[in-house]
Amino acid sequence: MTPPEPFRALEHIQSLPSWLVGRVAAHGRSLVAAAVAEEGLKLPHLAVLAAVSEYGPVAQADLVRRLSIDAKDLVGLLNHLESAGLLVRAPDPRDRRKNAVTVTPQGTHTLRRCAELAERANEDLLSPLDDTERGQLIALLTRLHQT
Amino acid sequence: MTPPEPFRALEHIQSLPSWLVGRVAAHGRSLVAAAVAEEGLKLPHLAVLAAVSEYGPVAQADLVRRLSIDAKDLVGLLNHLESAGLLVRAPDPRDRRKNAVTVTPQGTHTLRRCAELAERANEDLLSPLDDTERGQLIALLTRLHQT
DNA sequence: GGATTTCATTGGGATGTCCAACGATTACCG
DNA sequence: CGGTAATCGTTGGACATCCCAATGAAATCC
Numbered sequence: 001m002t003p004p005e006p007f008r009a010l011e012h013i014q015s016l017p018s019w020l021v022g023r024v025a026a027h028g029r030s031l032v033a034a035a036v037a038e039e040g041l042k043l044p045h046l047a048v049l050a051a052v053s054e055y056g057p058v059a060q061a062d063l064v065r066r067l068s069i070d071a072k073d074l075v076g077l078l079n080h081l082e083s084a085g086l087l088v089r090a091p092d093p094r095d096r097r098k099n100a101v102t103v104t105p106q107g108t109h110t111l112r113r114c115a116e117l118a119e120r121a122n123e124d125l126l127s128p129l130d131d132t133e134r135g136q137l138i139a140l141l142t143r144l145h146q147t
Numbered sequence: 148m149t150p151p152e153p154f155r156a157l158e159h160i161q162s163l164p165s166w167l168v169g170r171v172a173a174h175g176r177s178l179v180a181a182a183v184a185e186e187g188l189k190l191p192h193l194a195v196l197a198a199v200s201e202y203g204p205v206a207q208a209d210l211v212r213r214l215s216i217d218a219k220d221l222v223g224l225l226n227h228l229e230s231a232g233l234l235v236r237a238p239d240p241r242d243r244r245k246n247a248v249t250v251t252p253q254g255t256h257t258l259r260r261c262a263e264l265a266e267r268a269n270e271d272l273l274s275p276l277d278d279t280e281r282g283q284l285i286a287l288l289t290r291l292h293q294t
Numbered sequence: 295g296g297a298t299t300t301c302a303t304t305g306g307g308a309t310g311t312c313c314a315a316c317g318a319t320t321a322c323c324g
Numbered sequence: 325c326g327g328t329a330a331t332c333g334t335t336g337g338a339c340a341t342c343c344c345a346a347t348g349a350a351a352t353c354c
Contacts, residue, residue: 007250009197009258016269017281018175020288025172027291028165044310050156061332070312075334097319097332111156122163128294133287134164140276140284141167145174147275191341208301217342222303244301244350 028125035117039110040084044069046114048077052087052103053111059098086110175272182264186257187231191216193261195224199234199248200258206245233257 013019033043041049051063060078064071078101081087086107092098103111126134160166180190188196198210207225211218225248228234233254239245250258273281 007200007255007258007262009262010194010201012262013194013197013265016179016265017285017288018172018179018265018269018272020285020292021168021175022172024288024291025165025169028168032163032165047157047160050160053154054157059332060334070310071333072312072335073310095320095332099333108154111154115154115156115159118160118163118165122165125165125291128290129287136283137287137291138164138167140280140287141164141171143275144171144272144284145167189340206301207303218302219304219343220341223340242301242351246302 024125028122031121031125032118035121036114038117039114041110041114044073045077045081046111046118048074049081049086049103049107049111052081052101053108057090057092057100057102059092059095060101061098063101081107171272175269178268178272179265182268183261185264186261188257188261191220192224192228193258193265195221196228196233196250196254196258199228200250200255204237204239204247204249206239206242207248208245210248228254 029043036043036046047067048063048069051067052058055062055066060071060074063069064074067074069077078087078089082089085104087101087103089099089101092100126137129137176190183190183193194214195210195216198214199205202209202213207218207221210216211221214221216224225234225236229236232251234251235249236246237249239247273284276284
């Protein structure tokens with residue numbers, strides 16, 4: 001008498017595209033995190049520093065909105081980045097509630113290094129694919145992301 | 148006098164495949180999580196329940212190894228699932244250190260519902276793509292995952 | 295049969311995410 | 325105007341996740 005066939009639920013879950021893309025994303029994340037750690041930054045710090053660099057003098061509330069990050073967590077990240085000399089908080093003369101956050105030259109330098117490192121990590125991530133396939137993948141992911 | 152051109156670091160980061168795949172993964176994860184929440188389960192609970200279903204009566208240490216989950220956290224997840232009546236912990240007569248974890252009929256039923264819901268969520272995730280494109284995406288992601 | 299390993303559980307620390315509240319400042323509007 | 329509402333940066337705390345360590349009970353190794 002054979003036992004009732006169990007429901008292969010884990011196999012089923014792990015065959016779903018959402019699971020697959022999650023695994024690949026985790027791999028890519030860990031590669032980039034390891035690369036960026038060479039410059040002493042973690043991924044959230046890098047994201048904040050990059051946003052500050054891109055949006056010039058910017059209020060913290062703007063960073064919260066642009067990065068969809070929690071305001072409390074941003075304070076800690078900015079404290080760390082500021083004490084590392086990568087950015088500066090200055091009072092905004094036009095609105096004294098706001099802090100004008102600006103990247104320092106050292107911050108820009110770190111950012112450029114991290115950009116190279118992150119690109120190299122992405123090279124590793126995509127190394128199983130040739131150029132055509134990489135283009136396909138990026139195109140498909142872009143469509144999933146934009147819509 | 149134009150200000151020095153800022154380094155568009157955020158734009159650069161967000162153009163990397165690792166960032167793109169991370170966003171798509173986050174979207175898929177939230178879709179599946181929302182779907183599965185209809186059955187009162189969170190994703191870690193579902194993963195554990197599915198593994199228990201798949202591997203029949205299984206010791207907790209085996210689940211720890213198969214799911215790469217922390218043993219401490221597994222205890223909490225099993226407590227929740229057991230008090231919800233979805234699985235049962237029984238002493239293993241052949242090794243009295245072990246707990247034989249087994250899915251209940253109610254657990255199997257919940258699992259089947261979750262499988263449907265997760266499939267529908269994946270349908271939503273992939274809705275911008277046609278069948279050919281979905282196959283391409285899965286094939287590309289599979290190669291990135293397997294190597 | 296004594297030393298080592300495995301098992302389930304508990305505890306604690308470090309981190310990431312989210313929500314609520316606060317004092318200070320600005321914007322709105324009657 | 326003037327008072328209410330909204331926004332700003334900050335702090336506190338609730339949770340979940342992840343890592344390491346230790347426990348008593350039970351099995352395995354030699």
